[in-house]
Amino acid sequence: MTGQFATGQVAAQVHIPPMPARSAGYDVVIRAGVLDELAPHAAATGAARYVIIADDNVSRLFGEAARASLQQAGLVTDLVAFPAGEAHKTRETWQRLGDRMLALGCGRDSCIIALGGGVTGDLAGFVAATFMRGVPFLQVPTTLLAMIDASVGGKTGVDTAAGKNLIGAFHAPTVVLADPRVLNTLPSRELRSGLAEAIKHGAILDAEYLAWIEEAGPALRRGDEASLEHLVRRSVEIKAGVVAEDPLEHGRRAILNFGHTVGHALEQLSAYDIPHGFAVGIGMVVEASIGEVLGITAGDVRQQLARVLRLLELPAAPGAVLAPQLFQAMLLDKKARRARPRAVLLSATGSVAPTNDGGWTHEVSEDVLAEALHSTLSGSRFV
Ligand SMILES: NC(=O)c1ccc[n+]([C@@H]2O[C@H](COP(=O)([O-])OP(=O)(O)OC[C@H]3O[C@@H](n4cnc5c(N)ncnc54)[C@H](O)[C@@H]3O)[C@@H](O)[C@H]2O)c1
Numbered sequence: 001m002t003g004q005f006a007t008g009q010v011a012a013q014v015h016i017p018p019m020p021a022r023s024a025g026y027d028v029v030i031r032a033g034v035l036d037e038l039a040p041h042a043a044a045t046g047a048a049r050y051v052i053i054a055d056d057n058v059s060r061l062f063g064e065a066a067r068a069s070l071q072q073a074g075l076v077t078d079l080v081a082f083p084a085g086e087a088h089k090t091r092e093t094w095q096r097l098g099d100r101m102l103a104l105g106c107g108r109d110s111c112i113i114a115l116g117g118g119v120t121g122d123l124a125g126f127v128a129a130t131f132m133r134g135v136p137f138l139q140v141p142t143t144l145l146a147m148i149d150a151s152v153g154g155k156t157g158v159d160t161a162a163g164k165n166l167i168g169a170f171h172a173p174t175v176v177l178a179d180p181r182v183l184n185t186l187p188s189r190e191l192r193s194g195l196a197e198a199i200k201h202g203a204i205l206d207a208e209y210l211a212w213i214e215e216a217g218p219a220l221r222r223g224d225e226a227s228l229e230h231l232v233r234r235s236v237e238i239k240a241g242v243v244a245e246d247p248l249e250h251g252r253r254a255i256l257n258f259g260h261t262v263g264h265a266l267e268q269l270s271a272y273d274i275p276h277g278f279a280v281g282i283g284m285v286v287e288a289s290i291g292e293v294l295g296i297t298a299g300d301v302r303q304q305l306a307r308v309l310r311l312l313e314l315p316a317a318p319g320a321v322l323a324p325q326l327f328q329a330m331l332l333d334k335k336a337r338r339a340r341p342r343a344v345l346l347s348a349t350g351s352v353a354p355t356n357d358g359g360w361t362h363e364v365s366e367d368v369l370a371e372a373l374h375s376t377l378s379g380s381r382f383v
């Protein structure tokens with residue numbers, strides 16, 4: 001039968017030209033009170049209707065007011081809430097949110113507003129990436145971590161039983177609105193957890209910024225609006241700069257993982273009881289110590305990191321963790337190769353040490369880890 005359709009020479013492959021890029025650049029607007037300008041920013045997308053996605057805490061705190069402001073501006077808007085917490089950053093919640101949008105009658109001309117912390121940004125962003133093969137979305141981060149980290153870089157996704165963030169997509173927002181005023185209601189643990197990522201930004205790329213964080217420590221802890229606004233702006237500049245050089249995470253973007261090889265392992269060993277930023281803070285100190293043992297990191301880096309962390313009431317030492325256990329947990333990290341974990345190491349404050357072959361992560365042996373841990377064991381803990 002097949003011969004019946006043969007019309008002579010048919011090419012065995014057809015070339016499809018590249019699709020036009022979906023994502024233009026976008027702005028991160030950082031200003032106290034910018035949440036009051038949500039409606040005009042939303043309207044600028046030209047969507048026919050809007051869905052604000054928020055967890056139940058944030059929905060209660062800011063959701064109704066946000067919805068009312070959009071409706072007053074004549075925008076058709078729904079507010080959809082899901083239960084707060086990392087445990088709900090799942091495909092089940094993603095499915096429920098998408099189904100809810102379908103039930104509301106949302107089409108391709110809809111726009112999603114992710115109002116909340118990093119869990120909401122990742123989850124609502126992934127709904128936006130996949131609903132009708134992608135609709136525009138605005139990021140309105142309401143935690144410090146979401147403002148300086150999760151909302152910049154276009155990564156969206158959900159967790160699975162096999163690990164965190166394993167299913168997802170790159171999908172950039174149309175705009176990010178970061179209003180430091182909303183941090184007033186943020187619990188202290190959440191604020192401090194975010195501050196650890198800001199310390200990381202200074203540690204890897206800007207020694208002056210790290211010194212400023214130390215100076216502004218007491219004001220930051222008090223929640224001083226102007227200091228937080230400056231912190232968010234500088235951290236976003238640093239993260240955006242790294243992301244711009246390596247948008248799809250093929251190389252240099254790995255430097256944002258400073259403190260994270262050890263940090264993720266500590267989170268895992270604590271069964272995720274310890275907040276992410278706390279673990280990253282300790283991770284930075286241990287990784288500075290690893291760098292010292294390897295002769296890569298200058299001796300004052302670890303002291304400075306520990307001092308700034310303590311000033312911000314963050315833990316600066318790993319407590320009673322054993323090297324073999326930590327080493328095993330570090331092997332689960334995505335950067336591990338050939339049964340050896342790898343870590344980003346600094347040469348000095350504000351500068352990351354490249355490897356001899358131009359990479360950004362250094363191999364860590366169990367002996368080196370044991371020696372590094374030994375020298376960090378004296379230190380106070382605030383958890
Ligand atoms: N996409 C990325 O590039 C990226 C980067 C870093 C982290 N993340 C993800 O971010 C998530 C962590 O984000 P998070 O720490 O913001 O957690 P989160 O979103 O769970 O927020 C923490 C808690 O604070 C509450 N909350 C949020 N804003 C509040 C406010 N203004 N006042 C009072 N309470 C408020 C939330 O309801 C929640 O209970 C993780 O899932 C992580 O994987 C993503």
Ligand SMILES: [Zn+2]
Binds near residue numbers: 197260276280
């Ligand atoms: Zn982190």
